[in-house]
Amino acid sequence: MPAQSLIGTSTANVGANRITHTLRPLVGFDSVTNKAVSAGGRDIETNAEAINRYFLSLMGTSPDVVNGINKIVRDVYTSVVDSSVVFGNNPLNIRSSADGGAVDVFIIGNVPSTVTETIVFPGVDQVIPLANQPINSIIAAGAFVQGTDYALVKDRAGNENSVRAEDGIKWLTTGTPPAVGAAVSVTYTYNALVSTLQDGFTTDDKNVPGRDILFKVADQIDVTLSANIKVRPGFNVTTVVDAVSVAILALINGNLLGDDVEASDIQAVVRAFSSVDNFVITNLSVVGETGTSDIAIGANEYSRMAESDLILTVI
Numbered sequence: 001m002p003a004q005s006l007i008g009t010s011t012a013n014v015g016a017n018r019i020t021h022t023l024r025p026l027v028g029f030d031s032v033t034n035k036a037v038s039a040g041g042r043d044i045e046t047n048a049e050a051i052n053r054y055f056l057s058l059m060g061t062s063p064d065v066v067n068g069i070n071k072i073v074r075d076v077y078t079s080v081v082d083s084s085v086v087f088g089n090n091p092l093n094i095r096s097s098a099d100g101g102a103v104d105v106f107i108i109g110n111v112p113s114t115v116t117e118t119i120v121f122p123g124v125d126q127v128i129p130l131a132n133q134p135i136n137s138i139i140a141a142g143a144f145v146q147g148t149d150y151a152l153v154k155d156r157a158g159n160e161n162s163v164r165a166e167d168g169i170k171w172l173t174t175g176t177p178p179a180v181g182a183a184v185s186v187t188y189t190y191n192a193l194v195s196t197l198q199d200g201f202t203t204d205d206k207n208v209p210g211r212d213i214l215f216k217v218a219d220q221i222d223v224t225l226s227a228n229i230k231v232r233p234g235f236n237v238t239t240v241v242d243a244v245s246v247a248i249l250a251l252i253n254g255n256l257l258g259d260d261v262e263a264s265d266i267q268a269v270v271r272a273f274s275s276v277d278n279f280v281i282t283n284l285s286v287v288g289e290t291g292t293s294d295i296a297i298g299a300n301e302y303s304r305m306a307e308s309d310l311i312l313t314v315i
Contacts, residue, residue: 003034013038063206069105069213072206079193081108082256084218084299092300094158101211105197106218106257106300112136113192118185119169121178127153127168132190134160134217135167139187142178149175152188161217163198191217219301223252223261224309226283231314235275241312244270244279252305261295261303278315 003019019034026032063072066085073083086092087103095102119128138152146152151172155165169186171177178184197215200206225248231240247269252261263281270279285291287309297303 003038005038063201063208069103069201073105073107073197076200077109077193077197079109079111080197082302083107084257086299092298095212095214099212103211103213104300105213105215107193107197107215108218108257108302109193110136110191110217111193111196112189114139114187114189116185116187118183121171121180121182121184123180124171124173124177127166127170129155129166129168130186130188130190132188132192132195133163133165133167134191134194135165136189136191138169139189141169141186142184144171144176144178144184148172149177159214161194161219162214163195164214216300218257219298221295221297221301221303222287222309223295223303223305224283224285224287224311225252225266225281225305226311227313228278228280228282228315229270229276229312230278232275232277237314240273240275241314244273244276245307245310245312247272248310249305249307252303255297255303257302258297258299259303260297263292263294283311 016037017033022032069085070083073080084106093102093104115132117131141150144150150169153170154167159165194215201213231237251269263284270276281292283290
């Protein structure tokens, strides 16, 4: 039968067959003993042990460790869907070759903010970096036409998708440019969540000496899927196809950083519908490509699928 010590100290831990005396008579029993070791008793915690335990509990929330960064980012900044911290020799930490304290934090999240900025035109085919980074899109640039006269150029030099990026506007040699030296008002949207995070981690309680932390928006990988679907007799085809489409989109668009897009996961979602008789994938690839293989997603990437990129053909 189970037995428990009445005192909670280490002296209650005894070896096997050491408990042999009863405090009161036990009817029907001639003797007692413990066949197994009695363990689990612990002395009262010392002040030093209490202090050490306290500091250990803080390590998980400290801004100088990976878990702490992720916890603060996700708990405090509700617009962040997911985050991933890379540092040291991680191949994604490309800044580390020139910056030993480089720590990149990739996020999923967007808080678009619209601003108008006046730039001075220096000449065609020159990228003019805009003041607020990173840029989501250019809405207007005077009376000039995007795609014909000018284009948005995204920085891909290592600081991309961060407040240090140099996304800008460039007038094309094939379009109509302003006069050199002319002032042009450019209206654009940028992801203000990135600067909010960057500013938040420069405060005294989150800044770590020697660390160069940089928040970056993760790259969105647009995925397309084509498949043949056969609906069982007795079910409304349109209703079934619509429900399957919603389920597939929810799967792909619910993926977090580094979640691969796998055909087996898609099949599992579809096979959960008893109304589906057969489902054959004919194309599963990044938009602009073709194939039927699983799509590998990096730790600085996340997958998304637009409704127009999901094509289900009833057979």
